[in-house]
Amino acid sequence: MDVLTLTTNADAPFMNEQMRVMERRGVSFSTLSVSGDGRAGHSRSPADYLRFLPTVIRESANGYDLVHAHYGLTAPMALSQLRKPVVLSLWGSDIYGPIEPLSRACVPLCDEVVVMSEEMRRYLGRDCVVIPDGVDLEKFQPGPKASARDAVGWDDDGYHVLFPYTPAREVKNYPRARRIVNAVNGLIDEPVRLHTVYDVDHDAIPDYMNAADALLLTSHSEGSPNSVKEALACNLPVVSVDVGDVRTRLEGVEPSHVGTDDDDLVEGLRRVLERDERSNGRERARDVSINRTADRMLGVYERLV
Template identity: 80%
Template sequence: MHVLALTTNDDAPFMNEQMRLLERRGVSFSTLSVSGDGRAGHSRGPTDYLRFFPSVLRESTNGYDLIHAHYGLTAPMGLAQCRKPVVLSLWGSDLYGPIEPISRACVPICDEVVVMSEEMREYLGRECTVVPDGVDLEKFHPGPRRDAREAVGWAGDEYQVLFPYTPKRTVKNYPRARRIVNAVNGLVDRPVRLRTVYDVDHETIPDYMNAADALLMTSDSEGSPNSVKEALACNLPVVATDVGDVRTRLEGVSPSCVSDDDEDLVDGLREILERGERSNGREAAREVSLDNTATRMLEVYERVV
């Protein structure tokens, strides 16, 4: 099976890891990415997307079995070729953010729509397939905290709280994370350091997960956040707002905390730091392993073709 993948971010680790697993099962990919800088704090202009149309139209004639449009903004280009079936994967911000109208307009025309969580399916209000992005359990696994802290250069006499996003992404709500850590800082016996980690090699993220005492996610909206699943795979306790499929992913995981109330988040983070224990999250992460999610995506491809 030959698939043309359209994306706004060809560096997305979860997308590339899924394609790598599918390639082992006989799927070949060519990837086209919208030109320009789409990183947080930057924005592409309409001309970047207009230039993407002819490149998709030309490439789509080269014997592909289907088009996989990753993210709602690539769906119009995928649908414009009118020859091959189109699978649309919605990532979260394309359904909950300002481009929601574009995504919703394209959904009925696509041959199959994939979302990351049951919550996204309910919000979309249409029949679709739920396939969370998978986590690589070989890459993300528990490791000695002391070794990990040496690898990332963090002090061993502080509580380390990981915030794996750039503060520039407003949907991640960094100011709220800062408030929560500041509140906890006066309640525990050691200094609490909030560590923002972004724009680093994805291969190093397991070191940060194993070096931290907790993952803090304060997002206003999410689909199925990869950082939570990666933390689970490393048995890193998670404190998070109740967005996307976070509550589902953390069901039965201890210690962990899910709430939209700041006092609950403060209490939850304080308790986790004082307990000083790792979670049992790895067992929960097996449900969303790369192998499992790649199998489900391959079933979508086969159904569409």
């Protein structure tokens, strides 16, 4: 099976890991990415997308079985080629943000629509396939905290809270994370440090997960945040707002906490840190292993082809 992948972010680890696993099952991928800089703090122009359109139309004529559009902004280009069936994967911010009208307009025209969570499916109000991005359980495993802290250069004193996003991504709500950690710092004796980790090799992320005492998620919106699933795989406790499928993922996971307001998040993070224990999250992470989710995506492809 030959698949043409369209994306706004060719470096997205969850997308590339899924394709890597599916290649072992006999799928061949060619990837086209929109030109320009789409990182946080930057924006592509409409001209970048217009230039992308003829490239997609030309490439789609080269014998592919289907076109897989990742993120709502690539859906119009996928639909423009008119030759092959289209799978659209929505990532979360493309239906919870300013481009929601575009994504919703394209959804009925696609042959299959994949969303990350039941919450996204209900929000769309349409029949679609729920396949959260998977986590590589071989890469993300529990490890010794001391050696992980040596690897990432963190001191061994106090508590370390991981915020695995750039503060420039407004949707991740860094100011709230900073506010929560500052409040907890005033409640416990040991210092609490908030670490923003971004633009590092994805292979290094397990070290940060194993070095941290908790992962803090304060996003305005999410689909199925991979950082939470990666934390589960490393038995890292998670403190999060009730967003996306986080509550479902953390069901039965201790210690962890889903908060509803700042006071609740502060108290939840304080309790998690003072327990100073790893969680039992790895068992829950098996539900979303990369092998399981890749098999489900392959089933979508096979139905179309």
